Amino acid sequence: xxxxxxxxxxxxxxxxxxxxxxxxxxxxxxxxxxxxxxxxxxxxxxxxxx
Amino acid sequence: xxxxxxxxxxxxxxxxxxxxxxxxxxxxxxxxxxxxxxxxxxxxxxxxxxxxxxxxxxxxxxxxxxxxxxxxxxxxxxxxxxxxxxxxxxxxxxxxxxxxxxxxxxxxxxxxxxxxxxxxxxxxxxxxxxxxxxxxxxxxxxxxxxxxxxxxxxxxxxxxxxxxxxxxxxxxxxxxxxxxxxxxxxxxxxxxxxxxxxxxxxxxxxxxxxxxxxxxxxxxxxxxxxxxxxxxxxxxxxxxxxxxxxxxxxxxxxxxxxxxxxxxxxxxxxxxxxxxxxxxxxxxxxxxxxxxxxxxxxxxxxxxxxxxxxxxxxxxxxxxxxxxxxxxxxxxxxxxxxxxxxxxxxxxxxxxxxxx
Numbered sequence: 123x124x125x126x127x128x129x130x131x132x133x134x135x136x137x138x139x140x141x142x143x144x145x146x147x148x149x150x151x152x153x154x155x156x157x158x159x160x161x162x163x164x165x166x167x168x169x170x171x172x
Numbered sequence: 173x174x175x176x177x178x179x180x181x182x183x184x185x186x187x188x189x190x191x192x193x194x195x196x197x198x199x200x201x202x203x204x205x206x207x208x209x210x211x212x213x214x215x216x217x218x219x220x221x222x223x224x225x226x227x228x229x230x231x232x233x234x235x236x237x238x239x240x241x242x243x244x245x246x247x248x249x250x251x252x253x254x255x256x257x258x259x260x261x262x263x264x265x266x267x268x269x270x271x272x273x274x275x276x277x278x279x280x281x282x283x284x285x286x287x288x289x290x291x292x293x294x295x296x297x298x299x300x301x302x303x304x305x306x307x308x309x310x311x312x313x314x315x316x317x318x319x320x321x322x323x324x325x326x327x328x329x330x331x332x333x334x335x336x337x338x339x340x341x342x343x344x345x346x347x348x349x350x351x352x353x354x355x356x357x358x359x360x361x362x363x364x365x366x367x368x369x370x371x372x373x374x375x376x377x378x379x380x381x382x383x384x385x386x387x388x389x390x391x392x393x394x395x396x397x398x399x400x401x402x403x404x405x406x407x408x409x410x411x412x413x414x415x416x417x418x419x420x421x422x423x424x425x426x427x428x429x430x431x432x433x434x435x436x437x438x439x440x441x442x443x444x445x446x447x448x449x450x451x452x453x454x455x456x457x458x459x460x461x462x463x464x465x466x467x468x469x470x471x472x473x474x475x476x477x478x479x480x481x482x483x484x485x486x487x488x489x490x491x492x493x494x495x496x497x498x499x500x501x502x503x504x505x506x507x508x509x510x511x512x513x514x515x516x517x518x519x520x521x522x523x524x525x526x527x528x
Binding site: 126127129130133134136137138140141144145147148151152155156159 | 200203204207210211214215218221222225229232234235238239241242245246249250252253256257260263264
């Protein structure tokens with residue numbers, strides 16, 4: 123059986139992992155959005171240049 | 173390695189040992205609070221970073237919306253972690269409660285065993301009696317069997333009461349189906365009126381397992397026994413106005429107040445006591461299961477009482493008078509019968525066994 127200290131350590135580590143995963147996921151999403159927006163901008167500039 | 177460097181290493185080693193010792197000495201509650209604080213700090217840092225990020229993309233509504241969504245996820249993760257920490261806290265409280273209960277049980281059983289030493293010498297003379305054995309069920313249907321013991325004494329019985337006048341001592345010893353002692357009530361009955369028509373019953377109840385409904389079952393038996401005492405007294409001595417005022421004190425609440433006043437407590441024990449006292453209120457408090465009413469007695473108002481009146485009708489057995497009791501031949505007809513040495517010793521042995 124796990125001690126209270128061990129149980130609390132697991133809760134804390136799981137929480138840190140969750141937060142890291144949320145941040146990682148968010149950053150990937152933001153990068154994709156920016157990438158998409160940049161592509162749109164380039165597309166627009168190209169269209170304007172035609 | 174230079175002497176200075178050696179000293180430096182020794183100092184750092186001492187500091188390390190002190191840190192480890194401090195870590196070991198932390199109470200579970202301190203560890204819980206520390207984890208709670210750390211989790212909160214991680215959340216705050218994550219939200220602060222998100223705020224800065226959001227400022228960088230101030231004009232980008234799509235990015236800002238993504239940041240806002242992930243902030244909600246962070247807050248949700250914090251809630252889940254806090255729920256888990258709260259469950260650990262509950263577990264710790266239960267553990268503390270068990271330890272406190274065990275300590276209290278041992279203390280009270282030893283007190284009862286010590287108290288039984290005094291009338292032991294007079295058992296053979298017939299001065300220790302019983303009102304018989306009674307069966308009751310808990311609200312969850314578990315059987316409880318109560319033996320009764322009674323004798324007269326002048327010293328206070330309860331752990332905390334004071335006094336010196338003659339009182340009838342009444343002890344209920346509760347057993348389960350396997351004959352193991354699961355709790356007991358010790359009580360003193362003393363006169364509170366000049367005409368001796370009113371008795372006051374006070375004392376304390378203690379159970380080995382908390383929260384199983386055993387106290388309520390034991391006290392239902394206690395009420396039956398008090399009614400028998402009231403019937404016996406009315407028929408033999410005091411006529412129609414006889415009554416017994418069964419008085420209970422919220423001892424847990426009083427102890428909580430004393431502990432706070434004397435600053436002699438730790439938070440977990442206090443929380444456990446507070447939970448116990450809520451259970452107590454549901455049984456003995458106003459509108460509780462046993463029908464007690466709050467006593468109007470000024471500042472220290474943790475007292476509740478219930479009046480037990482005789483219930484004599486045509487079917488009530490005829491209780492024997494003191495003069496009738498003197499006849500050994502009529503012993504079998506007595507409601508309050510002298511207990512035999514063997515039964516008395518058996519009760520004592522069972523009590524000793526319950527300490528293990």
